[in-house]
Amino acid sequence: MPLSSEQLAEIDAQRAHTAPTRRVVSPGMESHLYRAHPVLDHGFVRVIDYMGDDAAICQAARVSYGTGTKSVQNDEGLIRYLMRHWHSTPFEMCELKLHVKLPVFVARQWIRHRTANVNEYSARYSILDREFYIPAPEHVAAQSAVNNQGRGEALQGEEAARVLEILKADSARCYDNYEAMIGQEGQQGLARELARMNLPANIYTQWYWKVDLHNLFHFLRLRADAHAQYEIRVYAETMCRLVADWVPFAYKAFEDYRLGAVNLSAQMVDSLRRMLAGEAVTQETSGLSAREWREFQDVIGR
Amino acid sequence: MPLSSEQLAEIDAQRAHTAPTRRVVSPGMESHLYRAHPVLDHGFVRVIDYMGDDAAICQAARVSYGTGTKSVQNDEGLIRYLMRHWHSTPFEMCELKLHVKLPVFVARQWIRHRTANVNEYSARYSILDREFYIPAPEHVAAQSAVNNQGRGEALQGEEAARVLEILKADSARCYDNYEAMIGQEGQQGLARELARMNLPANIYTQWYWKVDLHNLFHFLRLRADAHAQYEIRVYAETMCRLVADWVPFAYKAFEDYRLGAVNLSAQMVDSLRRMLAGEAVTQETSGLSAREWREFQDVIGR
Amino acid sequence: MPLSSEQLAEIDAQRAHTAPTRRVVSPGMESHLYRAHPVLDHGFVRVIDYMGDDAAICQAARVSYGTGTKSVQNDEGLIRYLMRHWHSTPFEMCELKLHVKLPVFVARQWIRHRTANVNEYSARYSILDREFYIPAPEHVAAQSAVNNQGRGEALQGEEAARVLEILKADSARCYDNYEAMIGQEGQQGLARELARMNLPANIYTQWYWKVDLHNLFHFLRLRADAHAQYEIRVYAETMCRLVADWVPFAYKAFEDYRLGAVNLSAQMVDSLRRMLAGEAVTQETSGLSAREWREFQDVIGR
Amino acid sequence: MPLSSEQLAEIDAQRAHTAPTRRVVSPGMESHLYRAHPVLDHGFVRVIDYMGDDAAICQAARVSYGTGTKSVQNDEGLIRYLMRHWHSTPFEMCELKLHVKLPVFVARQWIRHRTANVNEYSARYSILDREFYIPAPEHVAAQSAVNNQGRGEALQGEEAARVLEILKADSARCYDNYEAMIGQEGQQGLARELARMNLPANIYTQWYWKVDLHNLFHFLRLRADAHAQYEIRVYAETMCRLVADWVPFAYKAFEDYRLGAVNLSAQMVDSLRRMLAGEAVTQETSGLSAREWREFQDVIGR
Ligand SMILES: Cc1cc2nc3c(=O)[nH]c(=O)nc-3n(C[C@H](O)[C@H](O)[C@H](O)COP(=O)(O)OP(=O)(O)OC[C@H]3O[C@@H](n4cnc5c(N)ncnc54)[C@H](O)[C@@H]3O)c2cc1C
Numbered sequence A, B, C, D: 001m002p003l004s005s006e007q008l009a010e011i012d013a014q015r016a017h018t019a020p021t022r023r024v025v026s027p028g029m030e031s032h033l034y035r036a037h038p039v040l041d042h043g044f045v046r047v048i049d050y051m052g053d054d055a056a057i058c059q060a061a062r063v064s065y066g067t068g069t070k071s072v073q074n075d076e077g078l079i080r081y082l083m084r085h086w087h088s089t090p091f092e093m094c095e096l097k098l099h100v101k102l103p104v105f106v107a108r109q110w111i112r113h114r115t116a117n118v119n120e121y122s123a124r125y126s127i128l129d130r131e132f133y134i135p136a137p138e139h140v141a142a143q144s145a146v147n148n149q150g151r152g153e154a155l156q157g158e159e160a161a162r163v164l165e166i167l168k169a170d171s172a173r174c175y176d177n178y179e180a181m182i183g184q185e186g187q188q189g190l191a192r193e194l195a196r197m198n199l200p201a202n203i204y205t206q207w208y209w210k211v212d213l214h215n216l217f218h219f220l221r222l223r224a225d226a227h228a229q230y231e232i233r234v235y236a237e238t239m240c241r242l243v244a245d246w247v248p249f250a251y252k253a254f255e256d257y258r259l260g261a262v263n264l265s266a267q268m269v270d271s272l273r274r275m276l277a278g279e280a281v282t283q284e285t286s287g288l289s290a291r292e293w294r295e296f297q298d299v300i301g302r
């Protein structure tokens, strides 16, 4: 359970309070505000604030004096057009602020996205909590035999048990020693900024993270993708659901033109046209390398 | 008068509409929302949306579960500390969206600030309005004799009149010809993307502009400064007033530690200490160049 | 002719000078250094400096101690893989610095690319040259009837002549008045920062522009594209040729996976698979809107 | 010793190779190229490439056709002027590429600087080396009593010994277990992307890191500062020495106007002027808070 009862009370208090505003309001997002959406064993994603909605994308694209909405249908068409033609700046007109709790090794991947604003909990100033990510047994997977960067089947029986045992024991021991170094009866105590270096990468950290919708989509495309590591992908998937409730048209366009879309090279397009014209194109006659041909076959479902 | 009655009606309609929200609300900013604050002869700044307030800066700096506010006094102290020590990321947690109407030559300076999100009115797609910036007589100034990049005294009498005459006549003629090229009875009409190149840089354009508070302060520091050209400075000054109503603590800290502050070089600090110790430091004994010495004298009010 | 003989001599002097370096050298780029590649009637693109080559992309992707090159073939495969899978950070490891002379209305589009470093000639400090872009007759085109943002056929005969006449006359008159305002016998002279606002958008400006290869490709994809305005496209095309000589593998991958590639939505992929399976898919059965269906037909060459 | 003899041979081979170039060459930087400058117990900083020199800053500021250098003295004056007045874009015209080996907890601070290009060694793909940062005894320091974010005196005797013992033992055990999980005789082996989460934050990683000179100075100002953690400060200090050899004028200006400079608030300037006029200003009469007054006293050396 990621939150203490005190924290839950603070969240409830915030949710109970509403005030009138002249700004655009997204009902879908209001319902999520402040609530902790659990991810992994101790992590969460909480929406802290948002700016804009689907109409705000159109309003900016049209540089309008009023709300900028013409008709709901018209707005959806415009949003799909913008997405299809990589007109990304109107999507930058929406903004999202999250509070995220996540393991350090996930944070290390996440922070590589530079087009966001971040404030992380300071382990120079504060003491980290004793909370470590321990994968569920079905996620304790072997190194992939086909994909050098990924993982394959779940480990079985004794090997899986041994791994989980190690992770738990090392986390516990490292944390015990972290605490011991920071301070014990009658000792000065090691500086926190030093003591933390004894903590393994499955310890949890947390941050405030704020980003515009275009760069959020970019993040989600890369991190909700099958190539992304499972542990960051579950965060991305949780965020996808939040975004779908916030800006439904934009999210649908994103799903169609990014998440579920494919990019075909000039040579692939050429092969495709020839195939549609009835030619039996082979790798040899396609001009594609073996690897590219395989990826192409995947796309066209052969 | 920059706005048509139709546009004013759209703005009034937006202002009349409020809805409840769970997000933090800044009363100071709510009062400004959507209203056009006039700048120069046809320009304006309108607040379209905002995210966060003073407390949101502290909430992020503390990575809090709740509102993050301790006490008002405590918050102000933290904000001043963050500003003083260049801890800028908590200020990135507030965001502002404006609709701005401004002359093209001002837009060309403004757009150099890359840490913002922008959507500009398209002159490939649409026809620009016949609106040109003509300076008020007191702003028709001579090239500065002391500052190569700036302007000096206002021109007088006939010379000023001649300048204003030229600006008005050339604007009018160029716009007449712009219209004429775009289309006349029985002609095809030049593409708008080409016709616009006949328009001088005092024509007005408009855009949606969105930025976080840290980068907004950076913009204001450079553009509300005496070295900035008058015509962009008046926009910056209008924005300063809006920001002061939005995040009063942060704005006060900005005023004290950026706008009204000075940066002293290592050598200047050395001179200063010697002076305070009673030594009569001169340019020669200061180690400062003549120019640096002059700037130093200005700072210490000599 | 864009350059004075004095400027040409400065360029020749720079080209004549070589010095030994331990850095990686791109022979293709060395041959271009400092030379002005003419664009439009008075513009140019000059390579001032570059960092890295194809091998440097691989070296960074592999985080190598040495040159990081395995074999030429291996490197090319890796570069194509990185491009195909949007692994963009290794492409950021190459950098290009250009000196560009371009009309102001092109500069206004160009500067929207925020991921670059820019220093522009100051018209507050200096006096601009009397150089205006006047399109060649075949580029004096009508507003497009099908694409709201573009241009259609060239104007013919009298209408074209009239347009060219206007552009030339207004440029000349505005510049005469610019000069007149800046200073005449016995007058103070209007500040340059003000006088310049009388100049139309076809006047030339110049800047130093520096960017990494990933963001340069992003620029080229958007600006060498058919949707881009002709006058910026010719700059992009000139730059494409320079980049092809600098990093030939990366450029080829860019051509195949970006410039000549297509992005198919989830629904389009579905239609495609059905078509390849022999089904006669129509717009109605495809789930695509009329507009999307038309774009899809274009892609598959129907 | 951070490098294997094979790696040293690769570096020597690269250093031995020179080729002629037409680009500007910085002799100071050429002498450093590829060499590993040791930092901490196993870390290093290696210059992989650079673009530009002092003159290149001036060339861009002047938007020159040739080298842009007027006289050496003139160039230095311009560079100091640019630094003093926060004209930062000309400094963006120089670029530096480094290969850095550093502990993960340092990397986590470093990566927060978003205005750089990064490629990190992949621990999803590869196996990390058994190399951990163990502080020298004199750096095993207590939590600071005065500064909540910093460290105080070195721990003494037994307590220090105990800390070092823990760090060494936990590093070794965690690494043993990392290896054991990744693969043992007759087992499948845990995916690397999972196994790495058992590794503590003092393990070394490495990356290619590329940045422009303005943002490098920004990094150095924050990280060569007394408030920065010792372990990142030593990297910053090593980099300061490299930069001083690369762009001596710019570095000197940076030292004078940033590193050794102070920022005085509006109220501090006021107090200062009154003090210089002979008034005995106290905290009460200064308008400064107790904390601000203390910082002010530090600056003026009282
Ligand atoms: C002593 C010290 C203590 C610190 N303590 C903490 C802490 O407790 N918690 C914590 O989270 N961090 C902490 N930090 C990190 C700090 O908040 C910054 O993240 C870090 O110093 C990088 O600074 P920067 O953002 O100015 O640099 P860069 O990211 O290189 O940015 C430079 C400038 O570019 C612009 N910029 C770049 N990217 C963006 C973007 N995506 N959006 C908007 N503007 C952008 C901004 O103007 C920015 O100032 C600490 C840093 C120091 C030096």
Ligand SMILES: Cc1cc2nc3c(=O)[nH]c(=O)nc-3n(C[C@H](O)[C@H](O)[C@H](O)COP(=O)(O)OP(=O)(O)OC[C@H]3O[C@@H](n4cnc5c(N)ncnc54)[C@H](O)[C@@H]3O)c2cc1C
Pocket (backbone or CB within 6 Å): A087, A088, A089, A092, A115, A212, A214, A215, A218, B114, B115, B116, B117, B118, B119, B120, B121, B122, C112, C113, C114, C115, C116, C215, C218, C222, C223, C227, C228, C229
């Ligand atoms: C055919 C065409 C028509 C256009 N029509 C219009 C128009 O009518 N109106 C109009 O305003 N513009 C128009 N544009 C400009 C367009 O909206 C973009 O501003 C321009 O193409 C630059 O693209 P970019 O933002 O992707 O590039 P860059 O600014 O180079 O950014 C590249 C990427 O970096 C990130 N990034 C960089 N800076 C920031 C930042 N400050 N905040 C967040 N993320 C950042 C984003 O992920 C971005 O995608 C048009 C462009 C084209 C090609």
Ligand SMILES: Cc1cc2nc3c(=O)[nH]c(=O)nc-3n(C[C@H](O)[C@H](O)[C@H](O)COP(=O)(O)OP(=O)(O)OC[C@H]3O[C@@H](n4cnc5c(N)ncnc54)[C@H](O)[C@@H]3O)c2cc1C
Pocket (backbone or CB within 6 Å): B112, B113, B114, B115, B116, B215, B218, B222, B223, B227, B228, B229, C114, C115, C116, C117, C118, C119, C120, C121, C122, D087, D088, D089, D092, D115, D212, D214, D215, D218
């Ligand atoms: C009085 C005055 C005179 C000027 N004169 C000239 C002139 O003669 N010629 C001229 O060309 N300009 C001139 N400028 C413009 C000036 O050079 C800057 O372009 C402008 O002030 C924007 O500042 P910035 O780059 O700090 O802001 P932003 O672009 O908002 O950037 C803020 C910070 O973010 C980081 N950053 C953002 N984008 C990038 C990026 N793509 N790469 C690296 N870091 C990035 C940097 O750390 C930067 O400092 C002048 C400005 C002023 C105020």
Ligand SMILES: Cc1cc2nc3c(=O)[nH]c(=O)nc-3n(C[C@H](O)[C@H](O)[C@H](O)COP(=O)(O)OP(=O)(O)OC[C@H]3O[C@@H](n4cnc5c(N)ncnc54)[C@H](O)[C@@H]3O)c2cc1C
Pocket (backbone or CB within 6 Å): A112, A113, A114, A115, A116, A215, A218, A222, A223, A227, A228, A229, C087, C088, C089, C092, C115, C212, C214, C215, C218, D114, D115, D116, D117, D118, D119, D120, D121, D122
């Ligand atoms: C499956 C997968 C595997 C990966 N493997 C590795 C690996 O082995 N090693 C590794 O180092 N990384 C790896 N990464 C991280 C990857 O290289 C990117 O750092 C990360 O995905 C962030 O992407 P981004 O740079 O596009 O996002 P952002 O940083 O959010 O940038 C978005 C866009 O903004 C612009 N931009 C933002 N900041 C800058 C800047 N400072 N300079 C120039 N342009 C800027 C660029 O156009 C950029 O594309 C991996 C990522 C994924 C998804």
